[in-house]
Amino acid sequence: MPSPTQRALARVPVRLRPFLVRHRRLVKFLLVGSGCFVLTTVIDLELKFTVLEHEPVVALTVATVIATVVSYVLNRRWAFRTAGHRTEAVLFFLVSAVAIGVNVIPLALSRYAFQLREPYVTPFHQEVADFVSGMVLGTFVAMLFRYWAMRRWVFTGSVPRAVPVPEPGYAAPEMPRDVP
Known part of the structure; x- marks a missing residue:
């Protein structure tokens, strides 16, 4: 029975399969990161518009810490399966922890150094600046740092080679038999 990854690859255009297989660790890392980005965004917005209304940097930090724990579990179990x-x-x-700092620095700069907050800008512009600086720019820079650092220091074991997914209707050639 094919694995979920093999079933997903079978639905990808044939021309893209070699690229995805060759860069499978990066693809898995980006999928985990995408899910954690959505999780961070939802938690950040919930906190910002409820209990941490006047503390956007704290809200983003809490959301990022929660998503980091989820990211560890998913990266460890799927993207960077190693002997450990x-x-x-x-x-x-x-x-x-370093990446969380990298993630919140653009938001802190936007809010407190560039004064992109009320009463200097409208509430709408404040929220746009918060999202772009904290969620987009901060997350992007932190993601680049995390991927580099995870490969360099954390998940250093070898990754098992993926079994190529045959095209539908493709039969593997028979191996020649050595008959004495």
């Missing part, structure tokens, strides 16, 4: 080592979780969370 004892310090892996510690290294992951150290790298993630």
Whole structure:
């Protein structure tokens, strides 16, 4: 029975399959990151418009910490399946702590250095600036840092090679038999 990854690859155009297989770790990392981006956005907005209304940097930090825990589990189980080592979780969370700082710096700069907040701008412009600086720019820069650091220091084991997915209707050639 084919794996979920093989079933998904079977639906991808044939020309893209070699690229996706060759860069499967990056593709999986981006899929995990996309899901965690949505999770971070939802939690951030919920916190910003309820209990942390006047603390946008704290709201983004809390949302990013929660998404980081989810990211660890998904990356460990799927994107970076390795033999693992004892310090892996510690290294992951150290790298993630730096990445969380990288993630919130653009929002803090936008709000407090560039004064893109009320009463200097409209509430709408404040929210747009918060989203672009914190969620888009901050997340993008933090993602680049995380991917580089995870490959460099955290998930350093070898990744098993993927089994190529045959095209529908394709039969593998028979191996020649050595008959004495």
